[in-house]
Amino acid sequence: MADLDSKVAEWLKWDRNEKTSAALQALLAQKKFDEVEKILCNRISFGTAGLRGKMAVGYANMNDLVIIQTAQGFLKYLVRTDENLLKKNGIVVGYDHRHNSKRWAELTATIFINAGYPVILFGDVVPTPFVPFTILQYGCASGIVVTASHNPKDDNGYKVYGPNGAQICSPVDKYVQKSILENLKPLDSSWDTSILVNNPLLSNPLEDIISRYLNYINDEISPQSKELNKKVNVLFTYSAMHGVGYKYVQKVCDLVNARILPVPEQRDPHPDFPTVVFPNPEEGKSSLELSFKCADKNNCNLIIANDPDADRFAMAEKHPETNKWKIFTGNELGALFAWWMLHSFKQNHPDIPLNKVYMISSTVSSMICKSMSKIEGFNYIDTLTGFKWIANKALELEKNGNKVIFSFEEAIGFMCSTQVLDKDGISALAQMVTMASFVYNNGKTMDEQLEEIYTKYGYHVTLNSYYICHEPLVIKRIFERIRNIRGENIYPESILNGKYKIINVRDLTTGYDDNQSDKKAVLPVSSSSEMVTFNFENGFVCTLRTSGTEPKIKYYTEMCAAPGKDKGGLTKTIEEMVHGICEELFEPKKNNLKPQATD
Missing domain, CATH: 3.40.120.10 (Alpha-D-Glucose-1,6-Bisphosphate, subunit A, domain 3)
Incomplete structure (x- = not known):
């Protein structure tokens, strides 16, 4: 209890946000000491995706104090790794429309400017892809975007990119986490965002980056394709999912001569996502319900959508005879994009x-x-x-x-x-509307x-989904059982009483791959996440993994037919095998796993 008392005193001394301080005081007054211990004696960890979690009081959550500690630590890391680049070109910071996003972006900018380094801070909400784009355009030392992408409204995140314009990879996350823990005490100056007013170290790249991004899209879509878009004149119903996408998507569509009809209820940014519980078009019908209504009302056969930070893209099409909507899976869209990008490349770069x-x-x-x-x-x-x-x-x-x-x-x-x-x-949307024409x-x-x-x-039939599990110990127990299902370090050899035999196991958590002569996996290994792949005798492939940002156990499966061959019973087989794997390896009833909601 003494340790908890010191943590409480520390938080109340360091935190200058009245709301989070009051929230902690309320928990103490209600004698919810278990909850207080949970949020103060545990810390949200900085990983390769940065931070993402619930907005609430405590070191285990996302709040002003945690953001300040993170930015202070990240600054020290960048100073150690390449201070010259940081001094010369600074960092770029963007943010979405969620609660606290703008404030956390400004707190980050404050910390870097107080230390004397330039900050390129977007003056309005922007799509996440604008941040890595800006890093490459301006040669920045790093990029940060405050967003929780498609997570529910109570979450937020802090996504970090390296100087090469890509998300950071391990072991950089470990170095940053260490630096954060070495710089936990918030400086008085870190709270005072008034330093941002008319500061010569601060610049707003928004108009210039919009112009550069549109030039990039203009170069990617050929003049002939723009003319064809105008001629065919397809109407697309578009959902921004209450996110940041619409304003920028409209500019891109105007550029390439594409016509979009925004879903009015979801067009503009709204931090509470009032029409969707999960603002993720990947969830299917539940997230696209208003899009269907809008499209049907306006005799539109194609729906396109972004998730709230506009880094993901989805599409649905109405069958011309049945009038039923088909929502394309990510793998089906991948097939369409791959075909189109190859077709366009061969046309434009013979x-x-x-x-x-x-x-x-x-x-x-x-x-x-x-x-x-x-x-x-x-x-x-x-x-x-x-x-x-x-x-x-x-x-x-x-x-x-x-x-x-x-x-x-x-x-x-x-x-x-x-x-x-x-x-x-957004660039995916530009390619897809052109492909559709x-x-x-x-x-x-x-x-x-x-x-x-x-x-x-060749037909590629996939079936992917997930189970919700909020208990890390349960997830650990499930995967430990998979690895030792028939004794120590003995993986499953078949499913459904031997009907379908497993011929290869690759475990990228432990580094095991029995397809290699030395039994060591070729792809990188991470002991901090679960990922096991089974290859079956009949060509079925199944990967079981945990999510890095959500409380999910995911499964990904695929079977392929040879080119020119009918897909025949692939769908029936894959459904049977997925059911067998889930029941035998996950034991969902025993482990109280909640399956993905079906529409």
């Missing part, structure tokens, strides 16, 4: 040989790019989950004289060039185009 061209996807995403590469002659590489891995691999490839034309993750994340070294829902002009629907892609390169 002089560049395809043996110097690459596509990248994460290891839990569909292998459609790999199948395409075998037929078309370009190169394919997979990486660990997360655009930090994809972006850094793309940088490495391009430094060696190659060209990366497309990268994606199944979680509706798409990188259509290396001008933005992260998923970018091309496809519709040829008398096909997007779904029919997808069918053609699968006919040529």
Whole structure:
């Protein structure tokens, strides 16, 4: 109790935010000492995605004091690693529309400016991709964006990029975490944002970056494609999901001659996301309900959407005969984008040989790019989950004289060039509306185009979902059981009473891969997250992993048919196998796991 008393005294001494201080006092008055201990004796950890968590009092949550401690520590880290670059070009800071986002961006800017370093602070809410774009445009020492992406309204986050424009990778996160812990005491000056007024070290890049970003999009979409967009004149219903996207998407669509009709209730930024519990178009019908109504009312057959910070992209299409809506999965969109980006590249760069061209996807995403590469002659590489891995691999490839034309993750994340070294829902939208004009002009629907892609390169049937689990010990127990299901270090050998045999196990938590001669995994290993992949005799692949930002146990599965072969019973088989894996390995009833909500 003495340690808790000292933590309480420390918090009340350091915290100058009246709301969070009052919240702690209220917990103490109600004698909720277990809760107080939980939030003060534990600390939210800085990882490769930075910070993300609930906005509330305590070191375990997101609040003014934690942000100040984080910014102070991050500043010291940057000073140690490349002070010259920091002095010369400073850092860029952006923010979304969530509660506290602007304030935390300003607190961060205050800390860096007090130390004498320039800060490029956006003067309005911006899409997350604008921050990595700005790093490359201005040569900044780092970039920070205050956002929780598509998380619920009570969450916020602090996402950090390196000087190369990509998200930081391990071990940088460990160094930053160490630096934060060494600089926990907030300086008096860290609270006083008045230093930002008319400060020569502070600049607002918004108009210049908008102009540069539009120039980038203008260069990516050919004049012929812009003319075709105007001629075909497809109408798209667009949802910004109460986020930051609409203003910038409208500028991009005007540039490429695309016509969008925004969902009025979700067009403008709103920190409380009043029409959606989970503001994530990846969730499906529950998040797109208003989009369907708007599209139906206006006789529109295509819906496009961004998540709130506009780094993800989603699409749905109404079947012309049944009038039913199809929501494309991230893997299906990946197939469409891969086909289109290759088509466009060959049209616009006939002089560049395809043996110097690459596509990248994460290891839990569909292998459609790999199948395409075998037929078309370009190169394919997979990486660990997360655009930090994809972006850094793309940088490495391009430094060696190659060209990366497309990268994606199944979680509706798409990188259509290396001008933005992260998923970018706005440049993806520009490519998709242009692709739709091309496809519709040829008398096909997007779904029919997808069918053609699968006919040529092989059907790729995927089934991905997740279980909610708020108990880390339960998650740990589940994966320990998987690794020792038939004795110590003996993984499952089959499912459904031996009906489907497992021929390979790769565990990127422990570094085990029985497909390698030395049993050691080739891809990077992380003991701080769970990730196990099973390859089955019938070609079925299943990866089980935990989320880095949400309380989820996820599963990703795929089966592929050979090019020209009918998909036949693939869907039925994959459904049977997924059910077997979930029941046998996760034991959802025993572990009280909540499945993903179905619409």
